Amino acid sequence: xxxxxxxxxxxxxxxxxxxxxxxxxxxxxxxxxxxxxxxxxxxxxxxxxxxxxxxxxxxxxxxxxxxxxxxxxxxxxxxxxxxxxxxxxxxxxxxxxxxxxxxxxxxxxxxxxxxxxxxxxxxxxxxxxxxxxxxxxxxxxxxxxxxxxxxxxxxxxxxxxxxxxxxxxxxxxxxxxxxxxxxxxxxxxxxxxxxxxxxxxxxxxxxxxxxxxxxxxxxxxxxxxxxxxxxxxxxxxxxxxxxxxxxxxxxxxxxxxxxxxxxxxxxxxxxxxxxxxxxxxxxxxxxxxxxxxxxxxxxxxxxxxxxxxxxxxxxxxxxxxxxxxxxxxxxxxxxxxxxxxxxxxxxxxxxxxxxxxxxxxxxxxxxxxxxxxxxxxxxxxxxxxxxxxxxxxxxxxxxxxxxxxxxxxxxxxxxxxxxxxxxxxxxxxxxxxxxxxxxxxxxxxxxxxxxxxxxxxxxxxxxxxxxxxxxxxxxxxxxxxxxxxxxxxxxxxxxxxxxxxxxxxxxxxxxxxxxxxxxxxxxxxxxxxxxxxxxxxxxxxxxxxxxxxxxxxxxxxxxxxxxxxxxxxxxxxxxxxxxxxxxxxxxxxxxxxxxx
Numbered sequence: 238x239x240x241x242x243x244x245x246x247x248x249x250x251x252x253x254x255x256x257x258x259x260x261x262x263x264x265x266x267x268x269x270x271x272x273x274x275x276x277x278x279x280x281x282x283x284x285x286x287x288x289x290x291x292x293x294x295x296x297x298x299x300x301x302x303x304x305x306x307x308x309x310x311x312x313x314x315x316x317x318x319x320x321x322x323x324x325x326x327x328x329x330x331x332x333x334x335x336x337x338x339x340x341x342x343x344x345x346x347x348x349x350x351x352x353x354x355x356x357x358x359x360x361x362x363x364x365x366x367x368x369x370x371x372x373x374x375x376x377x378x379x380x381x382x383x384x385x386x387x388x389x390x391x392x393x394x395x396x397x398x399x400x401x402x403x404x405x406x407x408x409x410x411x412x413x414x415x416x417x418x419x420x421x422x423x424x425x426x427x428x429x430x431x432x433x434x435x436x437x438x439x440x441x442x443x444x445x446x447x448x449x450x451x452x453x454x455x456x457x458x459x460x461x462x463x464x465x466x467x468x469x470x471x472x473x474x475x476x477x478x479x480x481x482x483x484x485x486x487x488x489x490x491x492x493x494x495x496x497x498x499x500x501x502x503x504x505x506x507x508x509x510x511x512x513x514x515x516x517x518x519x520x521x522x523x524x525x526x527x528x529x530x531x532x533x534x535x536x537x538x539x540x541x542x543x544x545x546x547x548x549x550x551x552x553x554x555x556x557x558x559x560x561x562x563x564x565x566x567x568x569x570x571x572x573x574x575x576x577x578x579x580x581x582x583x584x585x586x587x588x589x590x591x592x593x594x595x596x597x598x599x600x601x602x603x604x605x606x607x608x609x610x611x612x613x614x615x616x617x618x619x620x621x622x623x624x625x626x627x628x629x630x631x632x633x634x635x636x637x638x639x640x641x642x643x644x645x646x647x648x649x650x651x652x653x654x655x656x657x658x659x660x661x662x663x664x665x666x667x668x669x670x671x672x673x674x675x676x677x678x679x680x681x682x683x684x685x686x687x688x689x690x691x692x693x694x695x696x697x698x699x700x701x702x703x704x705x706x707x708x709x710x711x712x713x714x715x716x717x718x719x720x721x722x723x724x725x726x727x728x729x730x731x732x733x734x735x736x737x738x739x740x741x742x743x744x745x746x747x748x749x750x751x752x753x754x755x756x757x758x759x760x761x762x763x764x765x766x767x768x769x770x771x772x773x774x775x776x777x778x779x780x781x782x783x784x785x786x787x788x789x790x791x792x793x794x795x796x797x798x799x800x801x802x803x804x805x806x807x808x809x810x811x812x813x814x815x816x817x818x819x820x821x822x823x824x825x826x827x828x829x830x831x832x833x
Contacts, residue, residue: 264457271450275443282439283382287370289327290384290432294368297322297331297430301390312342312419315390319344329381329433333388336427341419372436380440381433388428498569498590501576506530506543509585518569518592519561531588536560542573546586549575556593568593605777620665627665631658664790677723677801681716681825684757688747691728695736703742704735710749715824717757719802724822727795731761731818734791738765738816756804756824762817768810776808795820 300318319331323344333342338353354376368386375381492499498515502508507530511523519535526534531543536559542552552573560566570591575583631654638651692706699706717724735745743764750758768776775781777796795818799806802822810816 259461261461264454264461267450267454267457271446271454274446274450278439278443278446282436282443283370283372286382286434286436286439287368287384290370290382290434291368291386293322293325293328293331293432294384294386294430298389316342316346316349320346327435327438329435330431331433332431334429334431335419341428380436382436383431383433385429385431388430498588498592500531500535500588500590502531502586504584506586514592515590518567518590521561542571542588543586546573546575551575568597601774608778623661623665627658627662631655631662634658677720679718679720679802682719682721682724684714684717684719684749684759684822685710687717687721687725688728688749688759691725691732692747694729695732698733698736699745702736702739704739705744706747707744708747711751714749714751714757718823718825723798724802727798727820728759728761730791730795731820735761735763735765735816738763738767740765743815751824752821756821759820759822760817761820762815764815767812767814767816768808769812773808773810777806 297315297318301315304314304318315333319333319342322328323331328344330348331344332340332348332353334353335341340348340351340353343349343351368384370382370384373381373383492510493512495512495514498518499510499512500508500515501510507528508526509528511521511526515521516523521534545552552571555571556568557571558566558568570593572589572591574587576585576587578584634651634654638648638655688708688710692708696706732745739745746760746762748760748762750760752758772781777792779790779793796806799820799822804820804822806821807819808816809819
């Protein structure tokens with residue numbers, strides 16, 4: 238669940254293409270704003286220069302008008318006025334052009350008389366005449382802003398006053414009139430006055446704005462590229478981290494559920510990992526041993542492996558008996574190794590424990606089977622060889638018993654001889670039964686009914702021994718897939734053994750439980766003298782018995798019959814408290830499925 242949530246969170250992270258798109262949009266906005274700002278700057282520049290040029294032209298006109306009122310001004314004075322005006326900052330030139338396109342006055346005297354190179358038109362004079370401005374390129378490739386307008390040295394209404402004053406002055410001989418002067422105040426020809434202004438400061442400002450825009454755009458591109466790379470790295474990091482987390486989670490799940498115990502220590506030698514199988518094998522809790530030194534909990538045999546590991550040895554499948562807690566000795570197979578990093582430095586140790594109890598049980602089972610098979614083969618041959626002499630001996634015992642009917646001692650001897658022959662015959666019969674291959678006739682059996690009938694057969698024996706019998710069955714139970722006669726034989730053997738073990742009375746308890754859908758478990762318990770721990774592993778061996786008159790084949794036959802049913806027999810016993818035999822047989826469902 239956590240892995241899925243983490244994947245959903247990773248999928249919701251910002252895509253690098255989103256930041257790239259946002260950067261591109263922001264860059265376009267910056268460029269558009271820069272272009273608009275450039276156009277606005279140029280418009281402001283045109284308006285400002287046109288206003289500046291208009292002011293200069295009006296100043297020249299005002300100066301001309303003032304000089305004319307003093308009756309001392311003509312073309313020469315206007316020429317000087319233009320020259321002085323051109324000395325102002327950012328003023329490149331001032332010029333007056335006649336209708337034929339000739340320069341009649343110029344701040345640069347060398348240009349007087351030259352042809353004006355640019356087209357011009359002289360608007361009709363009027364009070365609403367405005368200045369016209371435009372950018373032009375000179376022959377030197379220099380760009381200037383020209384402001385031009387009709388030259389108005391006097392107001393139209395002042396011509397009459399100017400004429401009267403001029404006639405008065407001429408009458409008194411104060412001002413001679415120059416015949417070659419281009420400027421005729423009373424009858425002025427339509428002239429064009431031009432002011433050429435330097436646009437370098439404005440172009441520098443525009444270039445600065447452009448440079449600023451370029452720098453800002455470059456910064457935006459770098460930010461976008463940085464964001465893209467950062468997000469790409471971040472997504473790569475998240476992907477790698479998610480992959481690492483998934484791998485770590487997968488490894489943790491796999492290692493935690495391994496069927497072998499895994500104990501790992503860190504660099505300081507403390508336990509850092511303790512999986513479920515290790516808990517089951519050792520009987521220790523993970524919360525108890527984590528972050529603590531192994532020698533505080535593990536047996537000395539396991540902790541003694543540290544010296545071998547420190548010396549660089551690797552332990553592989555070393556078998557030993559370890560006591561992890563009181564009365565809990567477990568056979569284990571131990572493998573251990575050092576954990577080193579890529580630099581060869583030790584970062585911990587790992588110990589792998591494999592529980593050998595089941596393997597030992599299977600090995601003992603195999604040895605028992607081999608022994609039973611050998612005994613069975615031997616018993617089959619010996620039984621046939623013994624039965625024939627036994628028949629002859631019993632016949633002779635009957636013969637001598639009839640011949641010496643009057644001799645009480647001889648008759649008693651013949652009777653004892655017959656009884657011993659019968660006892661030997663029973664032993665041979667049991668031996669043949671044990672050696673004969675088990676031929677089962679399986680069917681679906683109501684196991685509760687079968688156990689109830691079998692208990693009825695031993696009611697008298699139990700009453701004679703003062704043994705109480707109790708029976709309990711789980712409801713419902715699946716039918717058992719067994720041979721009812723053979724299973725009843727096994728139960729009777731167990732009942733009789735239990736009754737004989739309770740010499741002073743006790744309780745015989747039979748319980749039936751379902752083992753899921755696969756089987757049925759029958760438990761036969763008594764409160765007798767029990768079996769000592771050193772004998773419990775031999776109870777199913779042929780001819781092993783603790784009873785004075787027992788043959789030692791009863792439990793061996795039980796084991797063989799249950800094994801033929803693909804079942805299992807186990808025994809638990811506590812001396813002086815009682816014994817419990819558990820028979821597990823397949824249910825009808827699992828048995829039919831296996832045969833199919």
